Structures are given as C-alpha cells and as structure tokens.
Amino acid sequence: MQYRKFGSLDWEVSALSFGAMRLPVLDDKSSKINEPLATAMLRRAIDAGVNYVDTAWGYHQEQSEPFLGRALKDGYREKVHLATKMPSWLIKEAADFDRYLETQMERLDVDHLDLYLLHTLNKRHWDKLKALDVLTWAEKKMSEGVFHHFGFSFHDQYSVFESIVNDYDNWAMAQIQYNYIDVDYQAGRKGLKLAADRGMAVVIMEPLRGGMIAKDPPPEPVAETYASSERDWSPVAWALNWLWDQPEVSTTLSGMSAMEHVEENLALATEAGLAEFTDADHALIDAVRKAYASLEPIPCTQCEYCLPCPSGVAIPRIFDVYNEAVSFDAWGHGRWVYNNMIKPEERADNCTECGECEAICPQNIKIIQWLATVHERLAEPAA
Ligand code: SF4
Numbered sequence: 001m002q003y004r005k006f007g008s009l010d011w012e013v014s015a016l017s018f019g020a021m022r023l024p025v026l027d028d029k030s031s032k033i034n035e036p037l038a039t040a041m042l043r044r045a046i047d048a049g050v051n052y053v054d055t056a057w058g059y060h061q062e063q064s065e066p067f068l069g070r071a072l073k074d075g076y077r078e079k080v081h082l083a084t085k086m087p088s089w090l091i092k093e094a095a096d097f098d099r100y101l102e103t104q105m106e107r108l109d110v111d112h113l114d115l116y117l118l119h120t121l122n123k124r125h126w127d128k129l130k131a132l133d134v135l136t137w138a139e140k141k142m143s144e145g146v147f148h149h150f151g152f153s154f155h156d157q158y159s160v161f162e163s164i165v166n167d168y169d170n171w172a173m174a175q176i177q178y179n180y181i182d183v184d185y186q187a188g189r190k191g192l193k194l195a196a197d198r199g200m201a202v203v204i205m206e207p208l209r210g211g212m213i214a215k216d217p218p219p220e221p222v223a224e225t226y227a228s229s230e231r232d233w234s235p236v237a238w239a240l241n242w243l244w245d246q247p248e249v250s251t252t253l254s255g256m257s258a259m260e261h262v263e264e265n266l267a268l269a270t271e272a273g274l275a276e277f278t279d280a281d282h283a284l285i286d287a288v289r290k291a292y293a294s295l296e297p298i299p300c301t302q303c304e305y306c307l308p309c310p311s312g313v314a315i316p317r318i319f320d321v322y323n324e325a326v327s328f329d330a331w332g333h334g335r336w337v338y339n340n341m342i343k344p345e346e347r348a349d350n351c352t353e354c355g356e357c358e359a360i361c362p363q364n365i366k367i368i369q370w371l372a373t374v375h376e377r378l379a380e381p382a383a
C-alpha cells in the first residue's frame with residue numbers, strides 16, 4: 001500500500017480508501033447488507049493497509065453506519081481514520097446538529113470520529129447551515145474531542161465550492177467527484193487545486209464514475225484507444241493511476257461491492273503514484289475521453305440557445321442524460337436520473353412540438369424526434 005499526505009494534517013493516508021456506500025447486498029435491497037461478505041471485504045482491505053473508511057447517515061438506507069459499528073470491532077476501529085457525514089438536507093434547526101451526530105456515534109459505536117463532514121453541500125444547504133451557525137457548533141465539538149476534524153462533501157458548481165472554501169479557514173478536507181471524464185464538472189480540477197493550495201486534503205469520490213469507466217472490455221472505440229498504448233493496464237488501472245499521478249489527490253474512495261473489486265484495487269494501490277504518467281499517457285486519456293464522447297448519439301453542445309422552451313422542457317439536460325446512458329451503456333443510471341432528478345414538468349413528454357427550439361438550434365438537431373425517443377427509453381411506465 002502506498003500512503004499519501006492528507007492536507008495539513010500529520011496523517012499518512014492510504015492511496016485507496018474504503019467507501020461504505022456500495023457494499024454487497026442481499027435480494028437486491030440496498031438496506032440488506034451482505035454482512036459476512038462486507039465484513040470480510042472491509043477487514044481484508046484494512047489488513048492490506050487501507051486506513052481510511054468513509055460512510056454517511058444515508059448510505060444503504062441508514063444501515064451503513066450500524067454495519068461499520070459491528071464490522072470495525074476486534075481492533076479494526078483503531079486501525080483507521082473514520083469519517084461520516086451529517087445529512088445536510090435533513091437539518092431544520094441547530095438542535096439537529098447534536099441529534100444526528102449523537103445517533104451516528106451510537107450507530108458506529110465510537111467515542112470519537114476522526115472526521116465529520118457536511119454531506120453533499122450545495123449553495124442551498126450551505127446557506128442554511130451557515131445561518132444555523134454550524135461552524136461555531138463544529139469548533140465546540142472539536143474542542144471537546146467529539147470529532148477531530150471538519151470537512152464537507154460537495155455537489156454544485158465551482159463558484160459555490162470556492163465560496164465555501166473561503167468561508168472557513170479550518171476546513172481539514174473536501175470530498176469531490178473527480179475522474180478523467182469529470183475534469184470540469186462541479187469542483188473539478190480547479191477545485192482540487194484550490195483546496196490543495198489552502199492546505200486542505202482532497203478525498204476523491206466517484207473515481208470510476210459509478211463504474212461507468214471501469215467496464216472491461218470497454219466499448220469498441222475506447223478499447224481501440226487503450227490498445228494503442230504500450231501499457232497493459234485495465235480501464236480501472238488507467239482511471240486510478242490518472243488520479244494518483246496528481247499530488248493534490250489525498251486518497252481515492254472506492255465503493256467496492258465484491259471481493260474481486262477489493263483485490264483488484266489493492267493490487268493497484270501497492271503501486272499508487274509510482275508509475276510516472278507520461279505525456280503519451282495524458283494524450284491517451286484525452287483520446288479515451290473523446291472516444292466516449294464519439295458514442296453520444298445527440299450532437300448537443302449544451303449551448304442552451306433553445307432555452308427557455310415555452311413548455312418548460314429541459315432540453316439540454318435531457319439530452320445530456322440520454323447521451324451518458326448510451327455512451328457508458330448506463331441505462332439504469334440514466335433512467336434513475338431522468339425520473340428522479342428531472343422534474344415531471346421539465347421532462348420530454350411536455351413538448352407540444354411547437355418547433356421554436358429546432359428553428360434556433362445551431363446543430364440542427366431534430367429535437368422533437370429525439371425528445372420522443374428519450375422519453376420512450378428513459379421514462380418509467382405510468383403506474
Ligand atoms: S418543440 Fe417542444 S421542446 Fe421545442 S420549444 Fe417547442 S415545446 Fe419546447
């Protein structure tokens with residue numbers, strides 16, 4: 001196992017960390033963790049040197065923390081830095097801070113946390129928590145030793161990330177979505193550099209984009225691109241080595257759901273950051289990114305000239321979701337996003353075929369036709 005600096009703290013953190021959000025389950029039910037297997041995976045990872053474990057209130061329908069409370073017995077708790085997260089969206093008043101934290105510590109069966117994070121910060125959550133004076137509360141908890149360090153996980157635009165970082169001098173870390181596809185998405189590379197410049201650790205989530213860039217073999221044009229390299233790396237190795245080549249990356253969370261994932265990731269982490277990423281390797285990753293983009297069926301550039309649609313259809317967003325589902329062969333994810341993250345009044349079936357958008361689209365996309373296709377393939381059937 002390779003170890004890395006963790007911002008300004010004196011921690012030596014394993015390049016690979018254990019995320020307890022995609023544990024193996026029974027009967028396809030997120031709340032039914034396959035506990036014997038998940039415990040064996042966690043302990044195998046820790047025995048091999050993993051020393052950072054991440055969870056949150058909501059993972060596995062609130063079963064991840066109680067699971068860890070049991071799985072980290074027999075001396076395993078003492079071997080790791082343990083982080084969990086406050087469910088920002090559930091907080092209604094300042095008294096909730098203590099209420100959630102105390103319950104989480106009971107579930108985890110610990111007397112302190114190494115890190116406590118505000119989960120999934122965006123502008124709305126941050127404005128609310130700031131108004132409830134979460135920073136004063138956190139300072140008090142740290143002075144009492146209840147948790148040792150404070151951070152946040154993030155899902156919003158870079159400008160929001162920058163303002164959160166600027167709002168507090170004592171952030172220990174930030175957790176961001178980052179992988180070779182999402183370089184300019186949310187906090188992105190700019191956020192990684194900013195946080196590192198401020199002495200913060202950066203924990204990477206979705207290093208494999210929810211498994212989308214881990215497929216082996218990958219789609220044909222991507223496979224051909226990989227084959228043009230002299231390196232005999234798997235898609236997972238390319239994705240993780242690309243991250244570990246960046247000194248600002250403190251550790252990479254992997255949501256492992258099978259023992260094979262643990263073994264593959266552990267094998268890679270023994271050499272994390274040691275393989276020099278050459279100019280040719282960077283060029284290859286650029287080509288892989290383009291190869292995935294070439295699979296997108298709708299040539300939408302997200303210019304937004306077609307907005308606002310008089311019927312409220314979120315045209316570019318809908319096309320983005322569909323393109324991602326096709327190019328990464330991620331239909332389950334695409335359906336989930338379409339039905340849960342796009343409001344019913346913004347979905348494709350609100351199109352009245354007025355034609356205004358088609359007249360203005362610089363890419364001459366047959367928008368009406370594509371919207372019908374997308375809705376047919378992504379919408380859940382009416383109950
Ligand atoms: S054709 Fe449909 S999507 Fe385009 S502007 Fe009219 S209602 Fe909106």
Ligand code: SF4
Nearest residue numbers: 300301303304306361
């Ligand atoms: S105008 Fe065309 S290219 Fe631009 S966002 Fe709308 S559909 Fe996409």
